[in-house]
Amino acid sequence: MHRISRLIIYPIKSLGGIELTSAKVTDRGLEHDRRWMLIDDDNRFLSQREYAQLALCQVSLEHDGLKVTYTPDESFITIPFKPLKQDTLEVTIWDDTCIGQLVSDEVDSWFTEKLRKGCRLIYMPDETHRQTDLRYTGEGMVTSFSDAYPLLLIGQSALDDLNTRLEEPLPMNRFRPNIVFTGGSPYSEDLMNHIQINNLNFYGVKLCARCIMTTIDQQTLAKGKEPLKTLAKYRRKDNKILFGQNIALTDTGVIHVGDELTVLSMHTDDRFIINTNPAI
Known part of the structure; x- marks a missing residue:
């Protein structure tokens, strides 16, 4: 079973995030995000x-x-x-x-x-109304001042797996997700296509390419080579380092920490498959 463990918004782009116990889902992402x-x-x-x-x-x-x-x-x-x-x-x-x-x-x-x-x-x-990329989403799907899509989804098991490969474990704030879930195998979010949370519909549309922001310590500003150096060894595809999945949405409502995340369909397109097909 997949269950929401963290909800995070970043009201001002590139500034610190705020953890919530529940969040209102708007047409362009979580409220204030x-x-x-x-x-x-x-x-x-x-x-x-x-x-x-x-x-x-x-x-x-x-x-x-x-x-x-x-x-x-x-x-x-x-x-x-x-x-x-x-x-x-x-x-x-x-x-x-x-x-x-x-x-x-x-x-x-x-x-x-x-x-x-x-x-x-x-x-x-x-x-x-800022239209999301029509190559990956439908007409009328919009986002705020996020890089490209309304939400970013990451499984806790993906970070846990990455940290077993690093000399020093990294916190989730390096990756700035909106929704973190528990359950499932590492990187199971890669293949999630149509999902539901509290009867609201969400759609995985594109794996998230990671940049140098992930190498910045959010407390000290110290910069290093990780996690990109390690991720490049096993999460590289088409010259991009991928971690997490971008999510689009069609419904509005409220979601909560503790809500079940139900996978209704999975991707079969090769662009969502890295090295091996992770099981959901």
Whole structure:
């Protein structure tokens, strides 16, 4: 049996995550997940790939908004759920361009000071619909400011297996999943096609290619070669290192830690099979 063990959201792209016991599923992912994003002077998104110090900004949910704490000096700022500004602009995230809404001048100044980098915080309004890649998902499936898809699913057994191959085990936060489940064999998520959680339908659409963000310690910012060095030995396909599966969705509702994850169908396409066919 597969069962949800962790639910995690990352309200501001590339900043710290928040663990939940239950989460509302919206049309573009878990509620609040990556609805905010920092952009540079060219209106392009900021990421830990270039600015590792983003990991030092930890986020928590408060009754009136998001509390962001800069851990080196424990200073913080509260970001309202609804932006104080009405200004919108086109922003770039990878190959996509979409409309974002500025939040507040005070927030922009705070992040600029802490990160020592000119930046602004934007919010994705409900009116913005960012289509997911039509090569892998259906028309009308949308996502927030995530890299490409609404959700990332990883089995705890996959991380456990990886850690047996490493000299020093790594925490799950290196991989930034939204849903973690227990049960099943390592990497069983690779082949999950149609799944249900609390009667809501989810669809595995593409294995997740991993980047250098996985090599950044989220507390110290220390960088190393792992886990990519080890994963490359047994999780490489078409010159990409794969870990976890990207998930699209069609339903809205609520899911909880402890909910059963039911696999209704499995992938048979070769692009979901790495080395051997992991059993579900």
